[in-house]
Amino acid sequence: MNTILNPQQKDWSKILERPTKTVDDIEGTVNEVFTDIQKNGDIAVARYTKKFDGVSLDSNLVSAFEIKEAIDAVSEELKEAINFAKENITKFHTAQKTKKVFVETTNGVSCWQEKRPIQKVGLYIPGGTAPLFSTVLMLAVPAQIAGCKEIVLCSPPNKEGDIHPAILYTANLCGVTKIIKVGGIQAIAGFTFGTETIPQVYKIFGPGNQFVTVAKQLATKHGVAIDMPAGPSELLIVADDSAKASYVASDLLSQAEHGADSQVILVSTSKELIKKVEEEIEKQIKELPRLEIAQKAITNSKSIFVENDKIALDLINEYGPEHFIVCTNNNNFYIDNIENAGSVFIGNYTPESAGDYASGTNHTLPTNGFSKSYSGVNLDSFTKAITFQEISKEGIQNIGRSVEIMAATEGLQAHKNAVTLRLNDLK
Structure with missing residues (x-):
């Protein structure tokens, strides 16, 4: 993984580019x-x-x-x-x-x-x-x-x-x-x-x-x-010295093995943790059957050191990860303030793999920054919301005048007439 120290905000969009074709x-x-x-x-x-x-x-x-x-x-x-x-x-x-x-x-x-x-x-x-x-x-x-x-x-x-x-x-x-x-x-x-x-x-x-x-x-x-x-898979982990490096490395690799065009990112306030995680990746990747795929994905991936949690959060919201793992001494700060993420995994014992298979949440999630505007698949994804309305004689008398005025102002006379006819019949 490429390690980047204290990147300036003006460079974030370049640093966080996905390895995808246009x-x-x-x-x-x-x-x-x-x-x-x-x-x-x-x-x-x-x-x-x-x-x-x-x-x-x-x-x-x-x-x-x-x-x-x-x-x-x-x-x-x-x-x-x-x-x-x-x-x-x-x-x-x-x-x-x-x-x-x-x-x-x-x-x-x-x-x-x-x-x-x-x-x-x-x-x-x-x-x-x-x-x-x-x-x-x-x-x-x-x-x-x-x-x-x-x-x-x-x-x-x-x-x-x-x-x-x-x-x-x-x-x-x-x-x-x-x-x-x-x-x-x-x-x-x-x-x-x-x-x-x-x-x-x-x-x-x-x-x-x-x-x-x-x-x-x-x-x-x-x-x-x-x-x-929903394109190539991605994962961003924010972690500090409270995280276990072997767990963080395993999560990064679990996403990297999806495909050569996958991307994983580690954001940390600890240079020591970044070093330990990179050592663990070198150790664990050798044991993977999908070694070649994971290695290609890792070359597209980054470890980013920042000074504090606020900078980390701003960078993460700018990226808008598909999967977001939070493993810090300040988890609630990230949970309460994350704005752009497909699915969030919290703590040392919540691997992203759990959500991929059996915890119950859905793993079909927006990638490539689309978590800024899209939700992951949920029950509502398979439904439409239909609105109904029913107006009584009393009701049309209560709202009719407002509708007439608004329709006339927009120059839609037939809209006004549809109400006026009814109101006249009720006089």
Whole structure:
């Protein structure tokens, strides 16, 4: 990791740059795939699956037989772990349900708001070097709790034309209604336009690489909503001498092994801790099966020394981390004042891995600074809030004059007339 001492605030934006390509580098490719799939449907999807995933499929739909095979292939130990995580995720997201909001704003004027599920949702589950069956839990569980009618899952096939058994097992467990072997840009384009086998959806969820992130953003131009721009994973830890260096190093490495374009940052008021953490990283990284990936991510990462907690907090809010671990003598200062973070992990015994899998919070979070304006996935992500109002004779008489004046002032005579006619009938 690159160590930076007391950087000046004017240099923070440069220091905190993510190791990602610009949209301009990617958008041309994404547009090309979108146009092709919009025009040619499954024929184009099959072509891109062969090009990007290296496999030709007779069918990209996962069959009931394949799901049964996957259920048999997953060990009982893993099934128990997945079910344990599902229980906690279900508890946390069920607790997010809100009651109908009802207010009589004026005598005779009743207004209320109710949540309704999004009918058709598309879940994108990355495959690649790590089959993220945990993300199936994070997306399908709240979709099921919300009451979404169609829950469609796309995930890229491996070279044998299969999806990892744990992904299929988890999808089946969580009520996914259709599973399709397609990944990357072509999956997002399929969700956006619909093909012979991929249903068009109203909202797309799920993380992915930079191409998937740009594809999701492009989908919004075609009237499909997305959860958030979720790209390569990132973690920022603020720690001082109260933190255990081996724990801090393990957390940094746990995020670094996600991908070569991941980024991890340590911010500390202790030069001694930075030194110890770097020594621990050198020691622990050698034992990782994904050593090469982690090493590449670590080269994009930084240790930043600052003089005090206030400077640290300002720098962290400027960065807006996806995952934020707080391990200091002054945790409450950070907890009370953090403004930009996807998910916060507090203390020596709260590894980011817990939130990735089984504590109950959602791990689908905004990256690349989008935590400044986006929330992570939650139950509300799968619902819409619909407002209702009902006005009695007394109510229209109470608010009618105000509506008439405002409509007339805006020059909208028909708006005024809609009220005036009713008021005249009540005279």
